[in-house]
Amino acid sequence: MTEKLSDTARSTMVEPLLETGWALTEGRDAIEKTFKFDDFTEAMGFMMRAAIWAEKWNHHPEWSNVYSRVSVCLTTHDVDGLSQLDVKLARKMDKLAGQPG
Numbered sequence: 001m002t003e004k005l006s007d008t009a010r011s012t013m014v015e016p017l018l019e020t021g022w023a024l025t026e027g028r029d030a031i032e033k034t035f036k037f038d039d040f041t042e043a044m045g046f047m048m049r050a051a052i053w054a055e056k057w058n059h060h061p062e063w064s065n066v067y068s069r070v071s072v073c074l075t076t077h078d079v080d081g082l083s084q085l086d087v088k089l090a091r092k093m094d095k096l097a098g099q100p101g
C-alpha cells in the first residue's frame with residue numbers, strides 16, 4: 001500500500017531532487033519542475049518516454065506542454081500527497097530528459 005512520505009523520507013529522498021531543479025509546490029504536497037528542450041519534437045519525445053514509465057508503474061504525472069517546455073507536477077492522489085512513487089518517477093524523468101537539472 002502506498003503511503004505518504006515520512007519527514008525522514010522527505011529529507012533523504014525529496015531534498016536531493018531539489019538539487020536537480022525540482023521544487024515543492026505551493027499549497028500542495030507535491031513537487032514540480034519545468035523541463036526545457038530544444039524544440040517541440042524533443043519535448044514530445046520526452047513525454048512519450050515518460051508516459052511509458054508512468055503507465056508501467058501506474059503512477060501518472062500532472063503535466064502540460066508549451067512548445068519546447070514540459071511542466072510537471074508529481075503527487076500521489078491516492079494518499080493526497082507525496083509518496084515514493086513520486087520520487088521514483090521524478091528520478092526517471094530527470095534521466096529521460098538527460099538533464100541533471
Ligand SMILES: C[C@H](O)[C@H](O)[C@H]1CNC2=NC(N)=NC(=O)C2=N1
Binds near residue numbers: 058061075077078079
Ligand atoms: C485506479 C488507478 O490505479 C489509480 O487511480 C492510480 C492511477 N495513477 C495515479 N497517479 C498518481 N499520480 N497518483 C495516484 O494516486 C494514481 N493512482
